[in-house]
Amino acid sequence: MKDIALPEALAGAHARLEHALHEAGRPLDAAALLAVSKTQPAARLRQAYQAGQRAFGENYLQEALDKQVALADLDDIIWHFIGPLQSNKTRAVAEHFDWVHSVDRLKIARRLSEQRPAGLAPLNICLQVNVSREDSKAGVAPEALVELARATHQLANVRLRGVMAIPAPADTLAAQRQPLAELRTCLATLQKALPDAPLDTLSMGMSSDLEAAVQEGATLVRLGTAIFGPRRQA
Template structure:
């Protein structure tokens, strides 16, 4: 069903996250749910907001801007841009989002820095890492990560917070955990290389592999289907 009862689905997702944190021996406040709301109508986001959700992840800029306009009365929503970010889209993202999870080039980071309005807090940024080594997937390679991070950390209007990955799908828990463990190692390397940076974020895990991600230290888990149900076909 696409129109599941949203408050119940959100509560179930939170319980699932709490169970995963318990299994990993981590406190319940060690990770948060980011509601992946791309392709969902603004009214569904409003329902999720009424049920207590505040952080929403969007991938398509114009769709996101339309929803931001429709939900402008909800002034404590935290907007995360989680999709591929092209250079010609950076201005609107810099102006209207709180987080960007998908920075993988210094050019994009510099544009976000230059275009962030002076009256806003620095833009929280995660570097997307291609932990699976897939040719078609975005992301900086693990070997090039520290160099990119050092450059991004010098920018005044962005705040380097951590790393993000979208690994290739895997069928077993062990196979799911391997790329998440690699991403955790990437964050640990950055924390050693940049000890003064606020590197506290592992953005990893989705509806199909939440438990594996939490076991490896995820701090933000991106859930769409588990909260909003299956997207309609087409």
């Protein structure tokens, strides 16, 4: 299948986001697009960069590291790691990414802090919350979130920025909004519990539920298909 034209697709994604923000009564700059670029070749990321995209989300570590080498001349790319994170991956993530969205254990947060190179700014972290309470999904339980956040906030080389979730798919806007509303509540709870933490990020919403996420206050929406087209096989 022929690749979609990236500039047009990216412009369409921005227009969709702006329309959703307008419909929600929110400022048009209240949420940003994170281009989910897993399985996409570096050349496609370069095209998106040339069309104005700067933030890219990667799920697979080695694939991401290879792209970072290929795109090393683009020094203002912001790299987000959004995939499952095991202990044996933390060093490379701490060394090569600006954000991590998938922290759900203190062990992982602690390793990221300890392994963050001294010359880099603190690593921005979102805590992944299992708002749908699915046994197959990663994420801290909502009732355990404050304890994890308090401990993470004490770490020297990470900066706790917010929460992330990947809810179970739902067919209606109302059903999509329900778990996203819970994530919004989770962030509000953390903001109250940790008033000195820079908790400003709700990482939620994908190509299938962007409108629901914006209605519930998303500040960072993770779009892959809407920008790059159908996912390639990894």
